[in-house]
Amino acid sequence: MFRFLFSFLTSFGIFYYLFSNRIIEIDIQKDDDQDFLKENTGKLINVIREFNRMKNDI
Secondary structure, three states, rough: HHHHHHHHHHHHHHHHHHHHHHOOOOOOOOOHHHHHHHHHHHHHHHHHHHHHHHHHHO
C-alpha cells in the first residue's frame, strides 16, 4: 500500500513539475497539435515508467 502511494505521488510530482515549469509546453487550442500532444504524452509516460523501473531496482 505504501509503495503504491509513494509511486503514485512521485509520478504526480513529476507531472506537476514538468507542466508547472513549462519544460513541456502544451497548446491545446490548436487542432494541429493533437499529434504533438499524443507524442509528448507517450514520451512522458515512458520517462515515468523508466523512473519507476530505476526506483524499483534501488
